[in-house]
Structures are given as C-alpha cells and as structure tokens.
Amino acid sequence: MLHIHNGFLNGKASGTATVPMLRLENVQKTYGRGANQVQALRGVSIDVMPGEIFGIIGLSGAGKSTLIRCINLLERPQAGRVYIDGVDVTDYKGAVLRSMRRQIGMVFQHFNLLTNRTALGNVTFPMEIAGLSRRERDQRALELLEFVGLRAKAHRYPSELSGGEKQRVGIARALASEPRLLLCDEPTSALDPETTASFLNLLKDINRRLGLTIVMVTHQMHVVRAVCGRVAVLDQGRVAELGTVAEVFAAPKTEAARRLVKEAAIGA
Numbered sequence: 103m104l105h106i107h108n109g110f111l112n113g114k115a116s117g118t119a120t121v122p123m124l125r126l127e128n129v130q131k132t133y134g135r136g137a138n139q140v141q142a143l144r145g146v147s148i149d150v151m152p153g154e155i156f157g158i159i160g161l162s163g164a165g166k167s168t169l170i171r172c173i174n175l176l177e178r179p180q181a182g183r184v185y186i187d188g189v190d191v192t193d194y195k196g197a198v199l200r201s202m203r204r205q206i207g208m209v210f211q212h213f214n215l216l217t218n219r220t221a222l223g224n225v226t227f228p229m230e231i232a233g234l235s236r237r238e239r240d241q242r243a244l245e246l247l248e249f250v251g252l253r254a255k256a257h258r259y260p261s262e263l264s265g266g267e268k269q270r271v272g273i274a275r276a277l278a279s280e281p282r283l284l285l286c287d288e289p290t291s292a293l294d295p296e297t298t299a300s301f302l303n304l305l306k307d308i309n310r311r312l313g314l315t316i317v318m319v320t321h322q323m324h325v326v327r328a329v330c331g332r333v334a335v336l337d338q339g340r341v342a343e344l345g346t347v348a349e350v351f352a353a354p355k356t357e358a359a360r361r362l363v364k365e366a367a368i369g370a
C-alpha cells in the first residue's frame with residue numbers, strides 16, 4: 103500500500119492549532135556582489151497550511167525559482183527563517199539537511215531524469231540513496247509507477263517517453279521518499295494543453311488521496327485556477343499579493359497582479 107505522511111492530521115489529531123507545513127519568515131536572498139548584485143528575494147513571508155495546493159506566480163525574474171530553492175535550502179537565504187512543519191530548518195547541514203530534503207519532493211520543468219536509467223531506475227534512485235533493499239525499492243517504485251499510470255512503461259528509458267510521461271516519472275520519483283511537501287517549479291511549462299490537464303488531475307489526486315501539501319510555481323494562470331486554493335503574487339522579490347485564487351483573480355490589488363491577470367485573460 104502506498105504510504106505518505108498525512109500532515110493534515112498532525113494538528114487536528116492533537117487538538118492544537120494547525121502548524122503550517124511551510125513557514126517562510128522574512129526570507130532574503132541576494133546573488134553576487136557589488137555592481138553584479140541581484141536582490142532576488144527582499145523579505146518574503148508565506149505560510150502554507152497542511153493539505154494546501156499553494157501557487158506562486160510572478161513575471162520572469164520575480165524570484166519564484168529562488169524562493170522554491172530556498173525552501174529545500176538548495177539556496178541559502180542570507181536572512182530570514184524557513185520552518186518545515188514547525189521546525190526551523192534554516193541552519194540544517196550535512197546528514198540532517200539530507201534527511202530533511204528527503205521529506206521534500208521536487209518536480210522540475212525539464213523533468214531532470216537520469217537518461218541512462220529506465221523509468222523504474224529513476225524512481226528507485228532516491229531509495230537507493232536512502233539505503234532501502236533492492237526488493238523494497240523495486241516493489242515501491244512499481245507501486246508508484248502504477249499510481250501515476252505508468253506501470254506498463256517501467257522499463258522504458260526517458261528518451262522513449264513523451265513529455266507528459268516523463269513528468270509522471272518525475273512525480274513518482276518525487277513521491278519515492280514519502281515527502282510531506284511537494285515543490286513544483288513550472289511543472290507544466292513544457293507540456294501541451296491536453297497533457298497539462300491530465301498532469302494537473304494527477305496532482306489534485308495526489309493532494310486529495312495522500313494529503314500531500316503542494317507548492318507550485320507557474321506563470322500559467324489557468325494552471326493556478328485549475329488546482330490552487332491560495333496564491334501569492336511575487337513581484338521583484340516581494341509578495342505583492344496573497345489570497346485565495348478567487349480573490350486575487352477577481353480583484354487584483356497591485357499592479358503586478360493586474361498585469362498577470364490581464365495577460366491570462368488575453369492568453370485564454
């Protein structure tokens with residue numbers, strides 16, 4: 103049986119107030135020095151509650167990917183704190199950092215699959231690193247491939263798979279380490295509309311059936327509308343707006359949000 107931590111039950115079961123699955127507190131990230139300095143994040147604070155699908159939108163260069171990478175500490179913020187399920191992970195290093203990262207799955211725009219491994223081999227990879235036995239790895243990977251509808255293509259190489267299939271392998275791989283949080287950076291940008299729709303249904307299914315919290319960066323407004331409950335508009339490294347998708351789309355308060363919503367209307 104496929105098992106994923108159900109973060110949504112944490113606070114509820116104990117009867118205490120629900121702890122955010124992710125809390126970003128005044129996160130700042132600057133790249134480079136002197137004349138080359140870029141302030142990618144200028145103090146970003148966001149809470150994502152357990153079980154949410156939270157969208158992050160913004161124009162190119164707004165800091166969306168930087169923000170996602172600060173969550174799993176692929177980038178280290180110069181200031182601010184990152185909490186995962188109430189635990190301050192900002193200063194994690196070494197083995198604790200690696201074990202923390204295992205609880206955070208990541209799905210990328212360009213899939214980032216290992217080309218010399220089959221779909222199965224890609225999904226077993228994180229479990230090899232985690233030291234699971236071959237039998238456990240193969241069994242769980244096949245369950246995950248079944249879950250994403252790709253059991254029949256377990257022994258195909260990435261070059262033999264379509265974009266949508268590759269992204270499904272990416273999801274199965276991300277789920278392999280039983281994450282509590284799934285981060286997606288433009289997961290549908292390289293997919294055609296039909297494949298995008300079926301991928302989004304899979305995401306919703308994962309969210310519903312496994313209770314997995316999802317943070318998704320996208321520049322595609324229809325993607326936000328299809329799956330997200332709340333959304334933050336990032337503008338030049340700041341949260342310009344944050345609210346339910348309905349609120350932000352119906353009455354964008356900032357210029358950045360108005361531009362994005364207008365572009366979506368033109369694109370639709």
Ligand SMILES: Nc1ncnc2c1ncn2[C@@H]1O[C@H](COP(=O)(O)OP(=O)(O)OP(=O)(O)O)[C@@H](O)[C@H]1O
Pocket residue numbers: 133134140141142160161162163164165166167168169321
């Ligand atoms: N490794 C890096 N070194 C220097 N500057 C960087 C680096 N990564 C990002 N930046 C800069 O930081 C800013 C934010 O970049 P980021 O990639 O987070 O934007 P984004 O919102 O994801 O954009 P896009 O929609 O184009 O993917 C940009 O000005 C970018 O040029």
Ligand SMILES: [Mg+2]
Pocket residue numbers: 166167168
């Ligand atoms: Mg980006």
